[in-house]
Amino acid sequence: MKITLRQLQIFVAIAEHGSTTAAAEQIPLSQSATSAALAELELLLGTSLFDRIGKRLSLNETGRSLLEAARGTLNGVEEIERNFGMGEGRSLPAWIRLGASTTLGNYVMPERIAKLLRTEPLTQVQMRIGNTQEIINAVQRLDVDAGVIEGPCHADDLDVQPWGIDALVVVASPEHKLARDSQRCSIEALRSQRWLVREAGSGTRESVDNVLLPHLGGFSSSMQLGSTEAIKQAVGAGLGIACLSSCSVQDLLALGRLTVLTTELPPLERMLYCIAHRSKRFSASLTRLLEPMTSESMR
Incomplete structure (x- = not known):
């Protein structure tokens, strides 16, 4: 089974309206059929396209990489399949939105991003730099997929993991x-x-x-x-x-x-910390980018 135009249409509608219920009203289609079509598309691609935060569906980095192509090529499914290597078992390239507090964003992450792109040249990374509280706020709003910060994080709705010294x-x-x-x-x-x-x-x-x-x-x-x-x-x-x-x-x-x-x-x-929303699922690319700093502690 290959990607269908209907699946892409439903995917775009969910991305634009934030839920399968709202997307179903726009297509129109039943909510159950809309959910099933999304599940089939994610199964076909071998990856999730949304972060599920309660009843809200928010595009993750992989979903964002597909959205522009899906919007522009609903009549060109064969081109999408060829670009993303569906027949060769390869995964979709990621589009990562990263938050980093000032020191990490200026002096640590550029080298890490460059290292990732040497092995994943199709991956896109956007990095927002701000102070620790600004990055915490961005992660809470899902404006970024994850953040690395220099100060403690006391937000109950975030997963906070030690990242390095x-x-x-x-x-x-x-x-x-x-x-x-x-x-x-x-x-x-x-x-x-x-x-x-x-x-x-x-x-x-x-x-x-x-x-x-x-x-x-x-x-x-x-x-x-x-x-x-x-x-x-x-x-x-x-x-x-x-x-x-x-x-x-x-x-x-x-x-x-x-x-x-x-x-x-x-x-x-x-201590340095990596933070993400508790419901966030990391893609393989994001996991590689944010591998904990072990022997490379900044001394």
């Missing part, structure tokens, strides 16, 4: 007085500095508050900046010191514009 370092300009001191920076000396920090809602900010403030007891002076890049440049200009992800400062360390301070603090690190 991120080393944090205290950095300063090489010209800063603490950098010129040959001794370890004391807790008192660190506390007295101007600290450059991210905005509330940022995973970096929450991590710094959680791992640093218990040792310092507070900041004598602080300045809030809206991005890690802004903080790095400000530190390099001598505006203050900062606690940042090790991976985010490698470029300016290599250029000699930043230096890692030797301090009396214990090693600082934070």
